[in-house]
Amino acid sequence: xxxxxxxxxxxxxxxxALMVILQKNxxxxxxxxxxxxxxxxxxxxxxxxxxxxxxxxxxxAGAIMVLFLFVIMLLNLNRIKEEGSPLLKALGMMVxxxxxxxxxxxxxxxxxxxxxxxxAGTEPGFxxxxxxxxxxxxxxxxxxxxxxxxxxxxxxxxxVLAKKKL
Amino acid sequence: MNLEFLSQIPLLLTIxxxxxxxxFVFLFVLxxxxxxxxxxxHIQDRLGPMETGGWHGWSQAIADALKLLxxxxxxxxxxxxxxxxxxxxxxxxxxxxxxxxLPFGAQLIGSDLNIGMYYVIAISSLVVIGxxxxxxxxNNKWALYGAMRAAAQMVSYEVPVAxxxxxxxxxxxxxxxxxxxxxxxxxxxxxxxFRMFPFSFxxxxxxxxxxxxxxxRNPFDLPEAESELVAGYFTEYSGMRFAIFFLAEYGxxxxxxxxxxxxxxxxxxxxxxxxxxxxGAVWFIGKAMSLVFVQMWLRWTLPRLRVDQLMHVxxxxxLPFSFANLMLVGLWAVLWGK
Numbered sequence: 001x002x003x004x005x006x007x008x009x010x011x012x013x014x015x016x017a018l019m020v021i022l023q024k025n026x027x028x029x030x031x032x033x034x035x036x037x038x039x040x041x042x043x044x045x046x047x048x049x050x051x052x053x054x055x056x057x058x059x060x061a062g063a064i065m066v067l068f069l070f071v072i073m074l075l076n077l078n079r080i081k082e083e084g085s086p087l088l089k090a091l092g093m094m095v096x097x098x099x100x101x102x103x104x105x106x107x108x109x110x111x112x113x114x115x116x117x118x119x120a121g122t123e124p125g126f127x128x129x130x131x132x133x134x135x136x137x138x139x140x141x142x143x144x145x146x147x148x149x150x151x152x153x154x155x156x157x158x159x160v161l162a163k164k165k166l
Numbered sequence: 167m168n169l170e171f172l173s174q175i176p177l178l179l180t181i182x183x184x185x186x187x188x189x190f191v192f193l194f195v196l197x198x199x200x201x202x203x204x205x206x207x208h209i210q211d212r213l214g215p216m217e218t219g220g221w222h223g224w225s226q227a228i229a230d231a232l233k234l235l236x237x238x239x240x241x242x243x244x245x246x247x248x249x250x251x252x253x254x255x256x257x258x259x260x261x262x263x264x265x266x267x268l269p270f271g272a273q274l275i276g277s278d279l280n281i282g283m284y285y286v287i288a289i290s291s292l293v294v295i296g297x298x299x300x301x302x303x304x305n306n307k308w309a310l311y312g313a314m315r316a317a318a319q320m321v322s323y324e325v326p327v328a329x330x331x332x333x334x335x336x337x338x339x340x341x342x343x344x345x346x347x348x349x350x351x352x353x354x355x356x357x358x359x360f361r362m363f364p365f366s367f368x369x370x371x372x373x374x375x376x377x378x379x380x381x382x383r384n385p386f387d388l389p390e391a392e393s394e395l396v397a398g399y400f401t402e403y404s405g406m407r408f409a410i411f412f413l414a415e416y417g418x419x420x421x422x423x424x425x426x427x428x429x430x431x432x433x434x435x436x437x438x439x440x441x442x443x444x445x446g447a448v449w450f451i452g453k454a455m456s457l458v459f460v461q462m463w464l465r466w467t468l469p470r471l472r473v474d475q476l477m478h479v480x481x482x483x484x485l486p487f488s489f490a491n492l493m494l495v496g497l498w499a500v501l502w503g504k
Contacts, residue, residue: 027302031249034295050281054288062291066321069298073310128280129341 006046013039026072030065037061051129183276187265195416199227202462209466234412237405245402246303253300254403254410260292261414264421269343271434271446282343283335286425287328290380293418294320297389297399300411304402312398315473316382316389322480323379323386326372329488333369333495334358334429347433354437359430365495370430372488374457377422379480381415384465388473423457424450 016035023029037060044053136144200215203226207214219225241250266276267285279285294317301313335341337358338349350357359370379386390398400411427433431453434446471479 027246028249031295031299050279051284054281054284057288057291058284062288062294062324063321066291066294066298066317069295069302070314070317073298073302073314129284 002046006043009039009042009046013043027069030068030072033068034061034065037065048126051132180276183274187276188262191262191265191413191417191420194420195413196227196231198416198419198458198462199230199412200224201459202465203227205459205462206466209463231409234405234409239405239407240402242305242402244305246305249299249303250402251407253296253303254400254407254414256296256299257293258296258410258414258417260289260296261417261421263289263292264418264425267343268421268424269347269428269433270450272344274434274447275344278342278344281341283331283341283346283429286421287324287331290320290324293414300403301399304399306402308395308397309399309401312389312395312401315395316399319379319382319386319389319476319480322477323376323484326376326480326484326488327380329485329492330369330373330376331425331429332492333362333366336492336495336499337362337366343428343433346429347435350432350435352435352439354432357430357432357435362495362498365491365498366430368487368491369495370426372484372491373430374426374460376480376484377426378461378464379476381418381422383419383461385468385471386476387465387470388476419458419461420454423461424454426457427453 013036016032016039019032020029020036023032037056041053041056041061044050044056200223204214204222215223215226217223218229241247264286267279267282269275269278297316297320298313301309301311301316304310334346338346340346340349346358354360358366360367378384382389389395390400395401400408403411427450432449433453434450436442436444436446436449
């Protein structure tokens with residue numbers, strides 16, 4: 001059952017991620033990006049991390065993508081002009097190839113325990129709000145606080161940018 | 167073979183429950199459509215529909231629905247065909263998905279998620295995307311304006327909604343809808359709206375007003391302001407597709423009212439323990455329906471806000487109050503316990 005869902009979701013994710021870069025219309029690519037985020041969130045649910053899935057939807061599919069859509073609608077980019085420069089194309093291919101090599105190395109070096117099944121068994125309470133909250137405020141307190149500090153700086157920056165007279 | 171059959175039973179029950187919920191949504195929309203006509207009429211000193219079906223025009227909504235079904239389905243030539251077709255379904259799915267975690271009774275719940283409350287907040291973003299799609303794909307200035315207003319409004323009002331929903335989460339220490347309802351057992355003064363007075367009450371008020379903006383109801387119905395934008399983001403929609411937007415809007419009204427009823431008004435719990443013999447679903451739907459009634463009452467009483475007033479109310483009144491509220495509730499929970 002899980003593997004069926006996984007295959008469906010994986011196909012949807014990869015397909016929509018590809019469509020993001022293959023679509024000519026920026027509006028359609030953004031909508032495919034949202035679909036990719038949603039199916040990734042569904043994959044998180046399969047990994048018994050529903051909280052992470054909800055966060056994924058709120059932050060990426062919700063707030064950020066609505067902003068994206070706004071910008072595209074306001075700028076009214078109907079068609080992006082074809083960037084014909086062969087140098088840029090070659091550069092892009094090079095970067096993508098290097099990324100592929102890195103990803104392949106990482107995947108090859110990942111040690112998968114031989115006794116684990118398709119979905120690893122988890123202890124009860126794994127991925128719940130309580131478990132995530134506890135680990136955020138104990139084990140990962142410093143990174144958590146640093147991240148919140150960064151976000152605060154970003155908020156203040158946005159206020160400074162938006163308000164001419166303070 | 168035998169075991170496989172057993173594992174199918176919960177799935178079957180879930181399917182039955184889903185069909186029942188969808189049927190409930192349709193019935194609710196038909197009923198509340200009639201109710202809204204009657205309420206608006208009586209507030210304006212009219213009678214409203216009186217002829218259709220006989221008694222107080224009870225079948226007016228059915229006649230309306232049939233009319234919409236038989237209307238021609240028009241897709242503008244300059245519209246983005248695929249997105250135009252897809253948008254209403256996305257909005258409707260976003261509205262219907264909220265029903266998955268609504269506790270209609272002690273056993274009647276689609277899925278009692280560990281993150282139930284969070285799921286509700288997350289899934290409402292789907293509606294925004296659908297509305298933006300509808301407005302953009304229509305290739306119509308009014309539709310685009312309506313969609314932009316709707317998106318700006320819904321994204322802004324999500325914040326006070328989420329912050330005020332966190333108050334009952336702090337009070338009960340869980341995000342699961344059923345556990346929140348269980349924690350409000352007993353007499354009606356155990357409901358969260360009456361506990362930790364006045365903080366929880368303030369949260370309830372903020373939630374109710376902000377949720378009106380979330381579902382684009384008056385006084386926050388700028389996205390579909392008839393006098394300025396024809397019909398806002400669904401200006402170009404007709405027939406069945408318009409009906410789906412309509413279903414989604416009324417479904418959303420029920421969802422936000424039902425969430426308020428769940429987390430602040432005790433959900434399916436009876437106000438007095440001796441009334442427990444009445445099924446929980448009756449209490450739950452009754453509480454949600456009274457909030458829906460208040461929504462309609464407000465719509466026909468208050469004038470519409472301006473765009474700048476809308477943003478002012480959200481960011482300069484609701485948001486600071488809900489932040490202060492949340493902090494004070496947290497302080498209370500730490501000092502005196504829940």
